Amino acid sequence: MLAHSPQTCVSSAPVTIGILAVTVGIHLLSWLWPPLRSELFERFALANWLVAEGEWWRMLTVTLLHAPGFMHVAFNMFALYNLGPQVEQRLGPLRFGLLWAACAVAGSAFSFLLGDPNAVAVGASGAVFGLLGVWFAAAVRQRHTPWGKHLMKQLGFWLLVNAALPLIVPNLAWEAHLGGFLAGYGLGCLWQTSEKDAAAPDPSGR
Incomplete structure (x- = not known):
């Protein structure tokens, strides 16, 4: 299971680094060259009626695109920067990549x-x-420990910030937030259950 609070340790998290680099790179290129933004949105945004017509790849490629300006992409990439590395280190790059994709599709x-x-x-x-x-x-599993209580408070901040984004940034869907969260929670529970020999986390964070 996760042993510490979310932290920045991206040097040993290649998938996290890759997602950050590609997403920010696409956003910067789209900002510098507006016709590229229009082309990418036309081909890869989550347009529900096109998904219904069979363009299922949009359910994953939507993660590469963000609303104009920098608030939307900054919030998401900052969250990934803080929440992703330790999960990737624990799961390994392949399983972390599959986790990211599964939650995106959900x-x-x-x-x-x-x-x-x-x-x-x-x-x-x-x-x-x-x-x-x-x-x-992880926090629910350790909710009776000092570490679990501390993590609950941290996650409360992230949930409030991200839940508020649809109110201030256009074209964001609360449904996607809910689906991703439920998928991550379910997979997190399964992952921790499978780690039968995992030691309890050190509440000191060491």
Whole structure:
């Protein structure tokens, strides 16, 4: 199970670094060259009616695109920077990549099934909420320890910030946040259950 609070340790988290670099790079290029933004949004945004017509890849590629400006991408990538590295170190790059993809697709699926059929959404918030779900599963498991209580408080901040984003940034879907979070929480519970020999975390964070 996760042994410390979320922390910045990206040097040994290559998938986290890769996602950050690609996502920020795409956003910067789109900002510098607006026609590229239009092309990418047309091909890769989560347009529910196009998903219904069979363009299922949009459920994953939506994570590479963000709303114009820098607030949306900054929030998501900052959350990934803080929440992702230790999860990746524990799971390994391959399983972490699959976790990120699964939470992204789960978020998109909720957006597709529960959202407006004509809606268009962008962002990696579903996958980010998946990481929050993984950490929340660890906190719930250790909720009676000082570490678990401390982690609950930290996660409360992240959940409030990310839950508020749809109110201030257009084209964000709460359905994707919910789907990603539930997927991450479920996978986090399964992962911790499978680690039968894992030691209890050190509440001091060492």
